[in-house]
Amino acid sequence: MALAVMTAVRDRSAYANLALPAQLRRARLDQRDSALATELTYGTLRSQGLLDRIIELAASRPVDEVDPPVLDLLRLGAYQLLFTRIGAHAAVDTTVEAARTAGLGRAGGFVNAVLRKISSRSAQEWIDALREGVTDPIGRMAIGTAHPEWIARAFAESLGSAAGELPDLLAADDARPKVHLAARPGAISGEELALVTGGSEGTLSPYAVHLDSGDPGSLDAVKEGLAAVQDEGSQLVALAAARSPIVGEDEGRWLDLCAGPGGKAALLGALAEIEGASVTAVEVSEHRADLVREATRDLPVQVVTTDGRSPGLESGFDRVLVDAPCSGLGALRRRPEARWRKTAADIPPLVALQRELVDSALALVRPGGVVLYATCSPHLSETVSVVREISRRADVEVLDVRPVLSGMAAEPLDGMGEGPWVQLWPHRHGTDAMFMAALRRTE
Structure with a gap:
């Protein structure tokens, strides 16, 4: 199963956090085997770059000279040898057997030799060798x-x-992150969701619940639309968009300019329903727009499939959320293969797109209204640099978003930075590394 997911990631650029749960549901494994399949898949993909360097040393050849299916087997075997309690003999034998099962029998001897050499050292000894x-x-x-x-x-x-x-x-x-759920405002409280799921309440978002393990898709609360899987940091972004102070009366025209796949749009829509507001959700991809429609069913959300840089909408929105496309470096723990797909060359085109989207948002928001700019990345080019560039405009005031977040948190929210923007961190807050800044348009 782990090998099948790794193949899908390599051949079809699949996302492991989507492909593996589908495999597990089809296979109906018991809890222990599901946990092992998850550990093997996510662990191997997360450690891929390190494993490749170790394989190169052990095989005395570059990994790009190894057939990709064979390389996947070597990675899977090496991960078991170096980072699990699986015995060396079992790890080697099952990997060689997997080569035969996959029709790669000729490679069995090569796989056996390389893995036996890898098993001769501990993970730390290989790391020390690479650090020389x-x-x-x-x-x-x-x-x-x-x-x-x-x-x-x-x-x-x-x-x-x-x-x-x-x-x-x-x-x-x-580290493997906990599953975060978002209770649907107006339908169920965070406290109630924690009780019905056996989870624990979050400390930053009043709607967050944490689960140590398990398939959240099997929970009744998720099936019934009372809750959704959403990182607590992402919840804070939607909440900050809905609660940052504006000048003048909120007429209830809210906009999500980059709405796909719909998690923040759904939370924003539920908050809008409570406030008597409505949300226009913009998404350029038709497929992702359909996901937004599915996520926001029965909520006051209108989905428009168009480019957020020039959506053709009438201006005058009170609140605009720009959850901009970004490198995703802040969510690497949830997307194990992502760190090896990204390159530094990906950043400049994304920054250009982010600036265009913020310019569009500022043209659509009314004077006194707020644009909440957010990225799931801590990269300075995608965060502080974008906001500083925009703040040079005469019609933009950067608000301090820290009091907005602190006013919602059950416990003191420390480590947000010097402001006025906020950078969340996995090691400080237990969330993805979300960045957010509130920009109020002046006269």
């Missing part, structure tokens, strides 16, 4: 925590004076 000659501290940390160096460096730059926290951040980024 690497003197840069961030480079050494990146090797030891299975992160591309450019991502580790971007995290350190964003942490700034708190760069000493980088080891904790990288470790949190490698």
Whole structure:
């Protein structure tokens, strides 16, 4: 099962966090086997870059010279040998047997030889070997925590004076995250959702519930539309968009300019329903627009399939959420394969798009209204740099969003940064690394 998901990720650019649950539901494995399949799949994909470097040393050849299906087997076997309690003999034998089952019998001898060599050292001994000659501290940390160096460096730059926290951040980024649920405002409270699911209430969002494990799709509350899977940091983004202070009366015209796949639009729609407001949700992709429609059924949300940079909508919105397309570096712990798909070259085109979307939002919001800009990335180019560039406009005031979030949290919300924007972190807040800034349009 793990191999099938890895193949789908490699061949079809599938997302493991979508492909694996579908596999598990079809297979109907018991809880222990489901947990093992999950650990093998997510762990191998998350550690792929590190495993590849170890395989290159053990095989004495570059991984791009190894057939991709064989390389997937080697990665899966190496992960078991180095990062699980599975015995070396079992890990090697089952991987060689998987080669035969997959029609790769000729590669069995090669797989056997490489894995036996890998089994001769511990994970730390292989990491020490890879670090030989690497003197840069961030480079050494990146090797030891299975992160591309450019991502580790971007995290350190964003942490700034708190760069000493980088080891904790990288470790949190490698840990399996809890499942976060969002209670639907007006339908069920966070306290009630925690009781019916056996989870624990979140501390940052009043609608958040945390689950240690399990398939959230099987929960009655999720099936009945009373709750949805949503990181607590993402919940805070929608809440900040709905609650940041505006000048003048809120006429109830709200806009989600980048609405797909619909998680924040659904939460924003539920909040709008309570306030007697309505939401226009814009999504450029027809497929993702359909997902938004599904997520916002029975809510005061109108979905429009168009480009948020020039949507052709009448201006005068009170609130606009720009949850901009971004690198997603803040959610790597939930998307195990993503860190090896991204490159530093991906960032500049995204930044250009983000700036265009914010310009569009400011043209659509009324004077006194608020644009909430958010990214699931801590990369300075996608966060602080975009806001600073926009704040040079004469008609923009950057609000301090920290009091808005602190006013909702059950416990003091520390470590948000010096403001006026907010950067959340996995190691500090237990959320994805969400960034948000509130921009109020002036006369």
